[in-house]
Amino acid sequence: MIKVGIIGFGTVGSGTYNILQKNHRIIKERTGLDIAVTKIAEINQDKLSGLNIKKDIITADAYELIHDKNVDIVVELIGGTTVAFDYIVDAIKNKKGVITANKALLAERGSEIFSLAIRYKIPIGFEASVCGGIPVIRAIKDGLVANKITGIMGILNGTSNYIMTKMTEEGKPFREVLRDAQRLGFAEQDPTYDIEGIDAAHKLCILISLSFGCKIKLSDISIKGISGIEPVDIEFAREFGYKIKLLALARKDGNELEARVEPAMIPVSHPLSSVADVFNAVYIMGDRVGPTMFYGRGAGSEPTGSAVVSDIVDIGQRLAGYIDKNAFTGLKFNKKIKIKEAERGFVPFYLRFMAQDKPGVLSQISGILAKYSISISTVIQKGRKENGYVPIVMLTHEAIEGDLKKAIKEIDTLPFIKGETICIRIEEGLS
């Protein structure tokens, strides 16, 4: 029997437990493993009341679970980067298999955890740390093992994708949609990590280490959230044949790696553009296979529990001797890859200026753009005046982001321009 201890009986912990109860037989038929939850550590034991769980397997002390001889695999589901780290380190040192869904911890302290795991020859499962129920970690590790990965584009955060979808469908402003999402339970009361791109960046760090074998810090990723996106930009995007998504991107460019999370326009013909609501998707380009895409629920009790159970099976098969116990399961960080500075990015851009409607405005704007070698591909001016100002929208050809920012800074000082110019990258896809 494979004996599992779960630390944290919240949304994911209870989902994992339920799956192991409901699908025990089918998992056993498929894998040959008889899996049982033999210990649960939860501080708030009200979460376990009313469930048919034997009292003697419940504890408030995670260390009691980690040191229990009746636990083979420790599943850490409490989140955070301090206590969770201590539990994982202790479990590794106690020679228990370890599973975590904790993306922030892996993004910030993954190299410490995996070097310890290598030293102690302990398998670590982390399928649930990126995009909940989507088996993308295993896809990269196993299914795509024959490939050099050249790029990843992903919608890695369900909350922001839900907000962008509702803004697109209903034309409502960001704040109003966020409030609705919070009321409906699709956004946290403190949504900062989700809407400001940090959650997606944590997941991108893990995907990058896994795909490119290098160490990456959160500060290496250029991160921008969705709070500055306005319905008018979504509407212009639609007219040009694009959708705006919070896009996580990692792309090899020679010896460098470009890594960003920010709102971007993607063509409506790109498969990621139809990923709506709380769904996530990861589009991966392999040098042998070409493009692949993985889609599903990025959060939720049983979707994320499904990923945790897949790790329990993987580690269980090692413990049962079906797979070489020492086969490596984790992240390696030994390759040196230079991170490309965000300012050197080279893509087309969407620009929206709010300008007075009078002669000479366009020529002055385009003059400044020309000074920075930025070439315009399309210009439109339409819509009603707002307090005397109209939107002027431009699409540029590929431009160096740093040059574009300098040009915008100069344009924004012109007397006939109101507020800050909106600038959104256009990502046509990976080649």
Ligand code: HSE
């Ligand atoms: N908060 C995340 C999201 C789910 O909105 O996608 C957990 O990673």
